[in-house]
Amino acid sequence: MxxxxxxxxxxxxxxxxxxxxxxxxxxxxxxxxxxxxxxxxxxxxxxxxxxxxxxxxxxxxxxxxxxxxxxxxxxxxLLPAKERLWINYVLAIATIFTTMIVGSLLFGGHPDISAADIMKGLPFTIAIMAVLGSHEAGHYIVAKKHGMQTSLPYFIPFPNMIGTMGAVIKHRGPIPNRKALFDVGISGPLIGLIVSVIVTIIGLLQPQLPQATQGLKIELGTPLLFELINRIIPTGDGMMMHPIAFAGWVGMLVTALNLIPAGQLDGGHVLRAMIGEKAKEASRVIPFILISLGFYVTYVLDRDGFIWVLWGIFLSFFAAAGHPKPLDDDIPLGKGRMALGVITFILGLLSFTLVPFQMG
Missing domain, CATH: 3.30.1360 (Gyrase A; domain 2)
Known part of the structure; x- marks a missing residue:
């Protein structure tokens, strides 16, 4: 009452x-x-x-x-939107299952022969869900702090090399101001990257697994940030990347992709908050740069650059959709947030690799 x-x-x-x-x-x-x-x-x-x-x-x-x-x-x-939480739960459970199958294969299991082997993939599942979940949790917590309406994460199960297409959350209603836009945009990549570094360190400290001699081989390109950690915690020659360290590598790739300053990616939000309407120019140009980079890697370097062509085409649609304008677009971010934005984009570059993966 x-x-x-x-x-x-x-x-x-x-x-x-x-x-x-x-x-x-x-x-x-x-x-x-x-x-x-x-x-x-x-x-x-x-x-x-x-x-x-x-x-x-x-x-x-x-x-x-x-x-x-x-x-x-x-x-x-301001009534909270009615959420069908069962969808979030079902997708999360399905993603746990698909990532455990992939993890089982990475640990040398045979889930197609023995159902019990699926449990071998549990360490990889915990690592990859921590990496992806922390990214979305960062967005969620900061959005709530700014009084914004947002959903719980929707994990996306998918039969690929990691068993998922990541996770997303849905924002509803207007963005209060540029500070809120900046904080929400930057929180996911920063928190996700911190967890990725921790997961990478844990993975590199594990006993290494022998390199597979049969089956499909995928050569991973390691970003500079991963290389720096790997120099401190070296792995043995002829050993494959430990599945937990691989989850950290995935987190770095996700960070690099999300911090591309275009469209409604996290990097697009951060850049829009930092420089205002001028960010539109970057959103128009960057998709063409990525597509050109993809063709350069593919036809000049003779490596697999398809990911950049695909990402460039994907971003061209996001750029065309524009960017939501904060209600208060005049409040300056302040020197602290501007410096943090620059540092975060540098971390994105350190997480970038020209050829993320190459089929062997």
Whole structure:
């Protein structure tokens, strides 16, 4: 049962915030909404920019309408979107299963012959789910901190070399300001990369496995960050990369791909927050750079550069869709966030490799 005293306190708090930009002369209630009648002190766009983050902190969304000669600001409870959580759970369980099959193969198991061998892949599953899950958890936690509506991660099971296509979360509603855009965009890659480094170190410390002599061989290109760790913790010659270290390698590749500063990738969000509308130019140019890089690697270096062609085509559609504009696009990030953005892009370069994988 609602407490009338708490309701009056909330209304008073809203009134104080709204009165800063919207001079209120009457308040009415209907259907759980609060109607503030008044006169705008500033442009409606500015009112949205200033009030949205303040009201969302109190659990309200709002609209402003002009009806019968009066401006009305309608504050409505910000109800969480109805999530079909069973989908998240089913996809997560399916991804655990598909990654365990891949992990079993990496550890030399034969899950096609013995179902019990699937359990051999559990260490790889734990490592890869930690890498991918931490990335999305970073986005989720920071988005919630900024009062944004976002879903739990959707893991994507897929029969490929790691057993998954990663994970995604869905954001709903507007982005409050550039700081929120920056924080949400940068949190996933940074947290995911930290976990990837930890997983890589754990993997390199494990007893190494002998190189497979039969079957499909895949030559992995290691980024500079992985090489630096590998120099501190060297592996034996003729040994294959340990599956747990491979999960760390995957995390670095995911970081590099996501930090490409284009479209609605994490790097696109971060760059948009850092330089504003100028980021559109990068979103237009980078897909062509990637496609050109792919052709260069394929036809000049005679290596497998298809991933960059595919990623460039993929990004060209994202770039065409544009980037959502924060409600408050004028608040500067500050020197701290700008420096962190530059450092993060450098880490993305350290996680990059020209030829991630080559079929043997």
């Amino acid at each position: 609602n407490n009338p005293e708490n309701a009056s306190i909330t209304e008073q708090e809203l009134r104080e915030k709204i009165n800063q930009v919207f001079s209120i002369y009457d308040i009415q209630h209907a259907d759980g909404n609060i109607y503030f009648f008044g006169t705008p002190k500033e442009d409606i766009k500015i009112i949205f920019q200033k009030l949205w983050p303040l009201l969302s902190e109190k659990g309200f969304q709002f609209t402003i309408k002009y009806d019968l000669g009066e401006h009305i600001l309608v504050a409505s409870p």
